[in-house]
Amino acid sequence: MLIISAKSGQLGNRLLLFANFIAVAIEHNLTVLNPAFEEYAEFFVGTARDFLSCYPPPYFALPGNKFIRNKYYKIIKYLNNKKIWKTQEITREKPFNWVNHQDSDTLKYNSTICFEGWLFRDGWFVEDLPKLHKYADPIRAYFAPLQPYKINVDSLILNVKNKADIIIGVHIRQGDYEQHQKGRYFYKTEQYLEVMTSVVKLFATKQIKFLICSNLHQEPSLFDNFNCVFAKGHFIEDMYALAECDYIVGPPSSYTMWASFYGEKPLYMMRDISQTINLKDFVHFYEWQGIFHYKDNWSESFWEWTH
Structure with a gap:
């Protein structure tokens, strides 16, 4: 399981970050939780009725509101700070991308990895584009705006x-x-x-x-x-x-x-x-x-x- 526990920028950055994680999740048959998407979750088909902001969407999703989503985000942040899960931090010296991520081949063997750091959004631009392109259709479906x-x-x-x-x-x-x-x-x-x-x-x-x-x-x-x-x-x-x-x-x-x-x-x-x-x-x-x-x-x- 991959957990995005840090907020990076505004709407565009959050969408691109989340989309990149979803592409990796599809490729490796993983699950992504994104509590850091809390402010924007209510606007999209894939997240509006699931307070967990989970991909793939759960069979029995629980709807949420701004209060619940905010509490969910704070709980995840608290647990991450307590080092409950393995944490992958991204430094400013080099933008993050999945291609060069040292654990990319062993992600499926890790139970839970919590990701935090501002630079996730920068790495996907180049090396990770083929994967984003490959899974673009399910990603677009997930982020379709509500009716x-x-x-x-x-x-x-x-x-x-x-x-x-x-x-x-x-x-x-x-x-x-x-x-x-x-x-x-x-x-x-x-x-x-x-x-x-x-x-x-x-x-x-x-x-x-x-x-x-x-x-x-x-x-x-x-x-x-x-x-x-x-x-x-x-x-x-x-x-x-x-x-x-x-x-x-x-x-x-x-x-x-x-x-x-x-x-x-x-x-x-x-x-x-x-x-x-x-x-x-x-x-x-x-x-x-x-x-x-x-x-x-x-x-x-x-x-x-x-x-």
Whole structure:
């Protein structure tokens, strides 16, 4: 049994982490418990009716609520701190991945391993992608949004598709990104507009419509030169609406990466705002490549995407 006992980042990071563990569980016929998914469990088919956040889903699942899930998480943390189980800690010097994990061949012989550490989410990008790709279908089924959210997403996308040949999802990540990694990927709205102009040129013969998703209010008048629809700002619905677009654009973020994975849609990561965009720069999740650059000052550590 694998237990994810530490929280790593927000929604996108938690989803990618959990998905990676599920792929390993399927491959080795193991069970995963993820009490650290507590804040987001209520939104997804595989976890909403199972307070354990277990994969594979148990035959007799017990529903939970925020209070129960929080208590469950705290109990697991307490037991882990008491060293009840073997604990795998991840250091900052090297991101974690299953391929290089020293116990990967003997996982099935260990009764319980508790995982904690911030860097789980970084290792899956490269070495573990084939496994994630191999088991993508059951992972997507597990993380399908509950019906009320799906209905809202479908309604929004139906509106966006009206009189459009291609839908381009744009994730404007501001707010928290102004401080994240010293603002490395914080872009002004005007810079997003420049990227959108470049995208329009890529599809000069097509009728394009943009779906704008942002974690900060955007002034609609700034987008008057584009055929746009604004998402409602619900963090689950916006993510899964991006997954329904034909192409996705945004700064490096696990939020759009999950949308790309879930929807099997190519993603363009805005790493260099002055770069001329080519169609080949939109990359499917199973093609991602990158190098992790470790810095003593952790806030300066980053992934350099090479594809």
